[in-house]
Amino acid sequence: MLDLKICPGCGDRAELPVVEGERLVCAVCGHRAAFHRLPLLALTGPSGAGKSTVGPELARRLQGEVVVLEQDVLWTGALRDDVDGHPAFRSTWLRMAAMIHQSGRPVVLCGTVVPAEFEPLPERVFFSGIHYLALVADSGVLARRLRGRPAWRGWDEPRIAEMLAFNEWLRREGRSMSPPVELYDTTTVSLADSVEHAVRWVRRVLSREIARSSAS
Template sequence: MNLLICARCGARTDVPVVDPDGPVVCCADCGHRQPFLRLPVYCVTGPSGTGKSTVARLLAPWLADRYVLLEQDVLWLAGLRDPADDHRLFRSAWLRMIAMIHQSGRPAVLCGTVAPPEFEPLPERALFSEIRYLSLVCDPDVLAERLRNRPAWRQWDEPRIAEMLEYAAWIDENAERLSPPLSLLDTTTAPVESTAAAVYTWITGEDRPPARPV
């Protein structure tokens, strides 16, 4: 269900008007009030090389019956690459997609590199009760080595690695000052299973994930 198209008159908007007490989306053309599920989004973020994709694979069997787990890069298409506008089209596309997924009754966990300043100002942010952010982080020397060891098709040359290290330093410096703040989880020496279990606890509030099938 596309919440940006009125179910009564078919009018389309890029700026949804949301009454959070409903919650309902209000059509500016005909006044129709469409009830919808306004759920939270859980963003597992951080610089490339900190372990997001690996953790996501381990989370999937633990979360599949209650959450929808998504990999951000799957929508990184030519038509959505708009760096002049801080990739706004790409970010908006994700929020619109997640809002539709939420109407199935399960909140989304989005794994990818994103920070609050890239989601919070967007008009689609009104479609969610909250967006929570957990950033995986790593020692810069270890992070650089992980990126150098990636397959050649991923094109991690030294200038690109330096750019990612700058982004990692920005996260470390600004995490607590962002709105909402970024929670941090260090993956430098932690076994990946432990990291995945910690992310599971952050998402669900439960002490530990269920046992994996033998």
């Protein structure tokens, strides 16, 4: 079964999956199943900092190396829980990424997320690590970008203020999070430079993960 929470031996569904090394272990029947435990790469940051323009270019530049996905495609009514951090939404994405990883290619997930929203979830065990690159920008520039968006996207002033606060918080606290969030300021750089930085980040993270795996 592709859903890593379901045991292929007895069919039990684990709310708290157990991983030992590169094996999924069923707490009910003891079945041990090999799986690809790959890193997840999160391209994050506030709306307007560049994720939606960098993401498609990443998919083009890194085709055959990673799978690039847009987080908001699953932002549906059924997953919009009222709990801080939206754990149902986040858990669904971790399960989806882990299933895609069984094809042997890591996922780059483009969307607003911080470590505290992924790290405590039961599905976190499916990944060798989650790595974060946040695109940020000067708040004045970010506000102009958001105000220039089409009306259907719903960027009114209260929502813009909330996003600017998130941007400043991320710029201030990102590097001290666990794991740390790498920051890249897109205020004055071109799209090409942003894409190039993200490409280098993805390849650097994957090279480091391969080296770590080979050494263990």
